[in-house]
Amino acid sequence: MATVQVTLTGAEMIKSLSAPSGPVKVISDSGDTRVVSFTTNDLSQPIMMNMRIEVPDQPAMPGGYKQDHSARAVFNTSGIPEAGSGTSTPSEASTGETTSGETVTPEENPPTGDNSQIMLYALLLVGSVGAIYAVRKLRPAGN
Numbered sequence: 001m002a003t004v005q006v007t008l009t010g011a012e013m014i015k016s017l018s019a020p021s022g023p024v025k026v027i028s029d030s031g032d033t034r035v036v037s038f039t040t041n042d043l044s045q046p047i048m049m050n051m052r053i054e055v056p057d058q059p060a061m062p063g064g065y066k067q068d069h070s071a072r073a074v075f076n077t078s079g080i081p082e083a084g085s086g087t088s089t090p091s092e093a094s095t096g097e098t099t100s101g102e103t104v105t106p107e108e109n110p111p112t113g114d115n116s117q118i119m120l121y122a123l124l125l126v127g128s129v130g131a132i133y134a135v136r137k138l139r140p141a142g143n
Contacts, residue, residue: 004047004075005037016052019073043080046072060122079107 005027008014011034017024024036040047048070055065 001039001041002043003037003039004043004073005035006073008034008036013053013055014051015054016050018050019047043075043077046074049073058119060119060126 004019006024008017009032011029011032014034017036019038019040021039024038027035027037029035049072051069051071053065053067053069055061057064
């Protein structure tokens with residue numbers, strides 16, 4: 001059994017999130033960022049997550065957006081020691097040094113997801129179409 005903690009950004013738009021074990025437990029919530037946890041039996045297999053996404057009504061998106069989604073959470077377990085193997089201790093993880101004096105470099109997680117601001121691009125598109133329309137309407141009839 002493993003407990004997984006995940007940090008969500010854009011959390012105000014995620015109205016619900018659940019794993020096969022049930023709804024996730026909220027660890028912390030600070031505006032745009034939320035940390036949640038859930039349990040799973042096998043991290044080597046993809047975990048199906050269900051979520052409800054709601055984007056409020058905006059000029060570029062009249063009526064907003066409300067949709068249920070499913071996603072697969074896939075974890076790289078190659079650097080995680082087996083439970084009870086004794087290869088890692090909490091102090092080793094925090095100090096970066098093993099009991100034999102070797103220095104352990106913590107592995108950085110690769111960036112995931114798309115962090116582009118789609119609403120900004122949508123507003124720019126709508127603004128440019130509006131500008132072209134205004135120029136064509138205001139141009140004298142003879143040109």
